Amino acid sequence: MLSIENLSVLIRRPGRQVAALSNVSFSVRPGEVVGLVGESGGGKSMVARAIVGLLPGGSHATGQVLFDGSDVLRMDDTALAAHRGRGVAICFQNPRGALSPTRTIGKQLVDRLATHQEMSGAQAREAARELFEAVGIRSPQRRLDAYAHELSGGMAQRVMISLATGCAPDLLIADEPTTGLDVTLTREILRQFRHAADTDGRGVLLISHDLASIAEVCDRVVVLYAGTVVESGPAEQVLREPAHPYTRALLRSVPDVGGRPVVATPGAMPLLTQAPENCPFVARCAHADGTCSSRRPATKPLAGGRGDWSLACFHPQTRPLDAGAPSTSPTTAEAGAEPAEADRKPAVLEIDDAHVVYRSRFGSGGHHALRGVTLRLAPGETLGVVGESGCGKSTLAKLIMGLVAPTSGTVTVAGQALVKQPGRPRPRGRALRRARTRAQLVFQDPIGSLSPRRPVGDSIAEPLRAAGLSPAERNARVAAVLDRMELDRSILQRYPHELSGGQAQRIGIARALVGEPNLIVFDEPTSALDVTVQAQILAVIADVAADADRASVFISHDLATVRGFADRVVVLYLGQIVEEGPVDVVFDNPRHPYTRALLGSAPRLGGTAGSDGEAVELVKDLEEADAATGCPLAARCPFVTDRCRAERQELQSYGESRAACWRVPELPALIGRQAVTP
């Protein structure tokens, strides 16, 4: 159906030129799901754009994009108009941005139906309702009149899928459909595409930077690096025994719930101004030799590979990716011994039954973001905090940092209260500013957390200024921390927008470290970063978190990243702690159904982890679950009883971990049954 042959795209702008794609060839057949993976800037979106004939201005395209035999690049306006939508429909990378903000989503869908399926008004509305239902939107009738901004990320992605399928295309393209979504949603969305291929016989092109997450649903994968196809082949094999060093690097960068350690690949993807003369990966490749840097490897079928497995490499690797990786990392090995020791030292962080309610500006009510969280953290300890998007993780971080005040309960950092709390004194003025520097936060958005119009050197030194250090001392401390982050001094004079994401996050960590705080909170520090950069930053964080006399809190919606270096982990759900315990205990032997659900939906590479059968499927989205009187999970839990709905269970100890669920003892048996009758 789709056959791309030797496609090259050169984007010419005065003063700069980007070779976005160089000699890309692959094809998609009806009923097939093809995954297109690679790092940011690899050219994935450019391929998608070429297929729908929407290349950016200044593009020079050679080669062919054959769709049902005709070349999209050379179609005239009418042919193109017929091709778009009906032939190929694309789901955009950022679904909320791709929905028109001023038109109801129902109307947007009806527009597509009317254009491509020649439906009349009422008919189209009915069809729209059905489509919404089909992609898993509940109460679709009501949602038809919603606007894009009223949708959550997952909902918007579903709407986007319905819009694309509403065009009844032969080929469906999804550009990073799951970025920004949390694990439970990711699975659900990806399944929609598999479904489209299986039931409607559409071809599907799934684009992602994350090999692991799309691996499950794809028939074949194409790996793109710096605008070139480095490897393509059957998904299962490519993932289990990738032959190209880049594919291997990509896979190793992804953390795994099973505990396989992340291996960071140094360096970054080159920005090509011309089609490469050599292997574009040469600079980062451990196997590179003279040939690699002088010639560009041709794409060849892999010797001994099954199906149409081919790659462009002079040194194909054959070993399986991670034979015999240790299941526990060294840091977690010590974890068991630590709590006893930690209890003796004064706690760095103490949170006692803290509630946070965001008041709405007008009127009464508000959003109850944290509901009675109690935590204690000793020096040297690393705490992981996991949970779905919106469960209150960032709120917890802000609470610790004194950026929000607890509505009730207390928060103490290094013995001091940072904000006004009922009945407690707090430092003021300079003392408060010093107290604040005892805890530091590393943000999710690395560039956004740096003041855009100040050189980064300024930002790093900020905590030192509050501490009243002299400029000379400041410079020395900043220099030291830069060395630790492996950054060059020259970076101090740069502005945030001149930094790459990875550099910016190193700066962010440097700023957190420079004042020697007692506590560092990492709020999803890698989720905005590229896969291989993520791995690099995680390595840095693991190093920092291992500092003996400092406590760390590591927040993530992704359990796998936490496993690498946390000692303890708490699972947050709707502002409450539902399970807590040493990281290996919680991950290997989860007690709470919610924890099981999270673990179950975490991506894992073909069969590495063996707990698939125990996965718990939650029945609804988070936003539809309202915490009433009983267990907050009651509305979504498949094992819910009347007691759960009426009454809330407190955290109970089960061995080394604690969980808040009435049905913990019965769970293993229940899960077995659920697997039989879904």
Next chain:
Amino acid sequence: MAELRTAVTGDSTVPVVVPGGDRDSRFARRLIIAGATILSVVALVAVFAPLLSPWGETEIDPANTLVAPGGNHLLGTDGNGMDIWSRMLYAARLDLGIALAAVALAVVVGTLLGLIAGYFGGWLDDVLMRVVDIFQSFPTFILALAVAALLGNGTINLIITIAAVNAPAYARLVRAEVRSLRELPFVDAAITSGASPVGVLWRHLLPNSLTPVRVIAPLNCGWAMLTLAGLSFLGLGVSIPEAEWGAMISLGAADVVGGRWWTSVPPGLALFVCVLGFSLLGEGLQDRANAKRR
């Protein structure tokens, strides 16, 4: 995103070219260059007016009133016998000076108010914004006349008047900017790094909130000049007989009907060109800012 242009050839090695790209920013650059050039010329004229003008700013040639261009008077004389060309050059000083000073004052005052209102919020914000509302809804020329009548009609008072009329817009702009910036992580980062409120305002919010101000200010300068001309027309402008384009135009406007175009057309053109310079600069800056946002 531009559409593919058809290149009906079967040869797949011939590139298909999508037109477009960066012409937007190229034109923006041209606008900026054009505007800046005009303004530099005007500024040079203002500085070197005494060298370029054969007559004094208020020098009267009593024997030659309302004479046509030519001879002793390059652009003729006005009803008082003053040399139009010389006055036109001298006027650049007052016009540029007043416009720049007024806008600068408006920017300083407005930014300060906006920063405070936006950062501290609450009742302070409410009160400041209501004050801004009051000033903004107060009719310009009544304000102008009031200031003129209170302080006498001097250059300083015109600056104050025009600044008072413009400051509210900046206050709003900066306030809105600060309010959205305040939500960004870098502010939280500064606070948790122990920066004091003043430090956050001064070192982080101020420099970042000035971006839109920079774009608006040139447009505003042009507008200030037009306001000045309007005030002169109402007799509220600079004091006679100082040379100012608006005053010259309004004095000479009635002459056009009698065919004596030279008393008001040359200063009119000068004003037009200068305002156009500001507009071009502003438009270019805005284009560039918009292009960056896309």
Next chain:
Amino acid sequence: ADSGNKPKDGASGGPAAKTLRIAVSSYLSSWDQDFVGFDLTALMLYKNVFPYLIDYGVTTASGSQILDTQNVTPTFAESFQPDAEQKVWTLKLRRGVKFASGNEMKAADVKWSKDRAFAAQANVAGVYRTIGLTSADQVKVVDDYTVEFHQAFPSALTRQIQAISLYVFDSVEAKKHATASDPWAKEWFAKNPPTGGYYNVTKANQGQEIELSANTDYPGPDPAKTPTIRISVVPAASNQRLQLQAGDVDIALGISQRDIQDLKKTPGIKVISAPSNRQVAIQMSVTAAPFNDVNIRKALAYAVPYEQIISNVYGGDARAAKSTVPLDMPGHDDNGYPYAHDIDKAKAAMAAAGRSSLDSELVFESDNEEQQKIAVQVQSEAAKAGIRLKLTPLDPATLGERRTKKNIPLQITSGQLWVDDIEYMLATSFVKGANLNYSNYSNPEIEQIYEKSHTTVDTAARNALWKRVQEILAADVPWVVICQPNFNLPVRESVAGWVQPMDGLARLRYLSASA
């Protein structure tokens, strides 16, 4: 279509037009002459829509018709005569004069009108003081058509003063609209134009247009010639000119001086010119430094470029001053008036005052182009004599206030006296405390002469007094009289019958136009 047989109204040709269009610069402030409204447009309209019982006659001077201020004749009145002592004046009304309401004008209307004027304590009440009328009791109704005015003392000015004050309201109609809180029906008269004059106001759109229709019931001499007059408000002088050129208006009352020079050459338009007694002067405060020094006043008088102003500001259409008293005023005498432009003398006068330079302020009306130009020329020349002047244009309200405070060192004034008489001039301008005496001037001898003039009725004796007055004023120089600009009015060629108003207020009844 030639209609040469029809009677002509002295116009250049064609049948009489039914409608005459006049452009004025601003709308009148109010219709109520007693309580409010004091702008020239308003006063002009009052002259034409109020029944003024007596008014100036018409005479011919240097080829044009002008109002004869020496000759006050009854119009709506039958007669207005004094008794032998000249203290009691008897006013006899014409019978059959009707207001628009149909009410006949009676003595009671006059009485009510005068009561109202005294109650208003403005305008008429003010001028009546100069002829010894200070309270309503002094106005007595004798019978339905006879009213007596009992003055406290005889005055040579009575006719002149009454000519500007004897206007009458329709009291029967007015009383219908009077209330306890508004006994003089101010509210009603603020909205409703008076009736019974030569013209009645038939339409008055706030701010835009006023339509006047001739009062056909007027039984006296000189009834209105044109049936309808439309007065439109056109603030921009250049627009008035354009409309006059295009024939959209017949008379433009607000055209600027330089346009008049052009219009003299424009076909289809004629400019009615006449010498006038309007004086443009700089009044110097004689009580405040630096102009309290007579030598400095003289320096300024020598420094003013008279001829230059006459040519640059008036295009030559003005007469240089020969005395502080206007050129044509009875009793004018130009003996010994020394002031002409002479910078050396000005410097000498400065030296005599022991100064080589000084700074001061020259005030003028902000929206007055003529004064502004004069100010610029004066500033430029005065600087040569070491007198540095800051020009200060003031809006009417500020100017009014500063004048009452008498703190303006130099100010340009211009205007003509409503009464063409030196006694009136002294009364208004040169005696201590006089209203137009912005100079704060006072001289005991002038005060004496003024006192004496009240009872001096003989012309030769009066002229002797006036000669002395002019000598004193030339020596004291409280004013620098700049010039006496001629009166100029551009009209369409079809317009005829214009009578040059010596008080500046056009009498529309004489106007006619051919279609």
Next chain:
Amino acid sequence: MRIFRFVVRRLLQLIPVLLGVVVLAFLLVRVLPGDPVRSILGPNASAEDAEAARVRFGLDKSLWQQFLDYLGGLVTGDFGTSIQSGNSVGSEMALRIGPTLELVVIAVTIALVVATVLGVWSARRANRLGDHSVRMFALAGNSVPEFWLGLVLVLVGYSILGWFPAPNGRVDPDTNLTPITGADLVDAVLTANGPAFASAAAYLALPVLTLVVGVVAPLLRSVRASALEVLHSESYAAAQAHGLRGRTLHYGYLMRATLVRLPSLAALVFGTAIGSTVLVEYVYSWQGFGQWALRGLLYRDYPVVQASVLVIALCYVLVFLIADVVHAILDPRVRL
């Protein structure tokens, strides 16, 4: 319902603003130099006469008392009595505000339509000749002082070409238009007076043109920029990539999203246009609100100045309120 609550809340917010305007205007006119009664008295008035006039207008009372009287009057809708004309300010203003509002509303409406049509047209041809010329013309128009443009238009349109009526009013008096609202076009429609309508429209043409030229540039700039932004937006690209075409694309995905940000700017422009009318009215002998207010100010007619400031402020804040409501209707993202 939410809109209603929003409007009520905003109206409540207006109270302090308007009160502030009232106080400021009240104090401002009184601290200005200049005596309001002198100008109505004539030169022969004595100090006693002046005092009597002051008493008539209540100007002899203490400032507090005057302010309370004024506020009391305002509450009952009484703006006081004009010192200059002796007329009630309310009734004079009623006659003046109609024409000026008519002028401004028509001009701003036309400017909005022109800006929208041309702005979108321009954005679609971004950086081609047509686009550049439209922008340059708008900029040039925006760089000319309004009064000057007005005088030139009069000279050309009336005097040289003779296409437009003389600048001597707002409607031909021979059409015998009965004023009702003061806005001549509206009155002509209300009284079914065809000739008056034609005449009023002819009189409106040049002043409206002057105002439009003066204000269209910022609107055009804004429409073009937001149209460009929409055209470059992902949501528009998505609609295009899904093969939507023609009217659906234009009206459903371009126009509304483009116009979302226009209302607040339109309100601002409305404010500027009200300010500019003083000049335009003068040039076209359009005895409207601006001329009335200016004259009041020059003669220190306190009640007139106070009323005109208040009314302009009221117009201004109401227009902003309307803009906010329209914005809220156009943009679903706005939270009320």
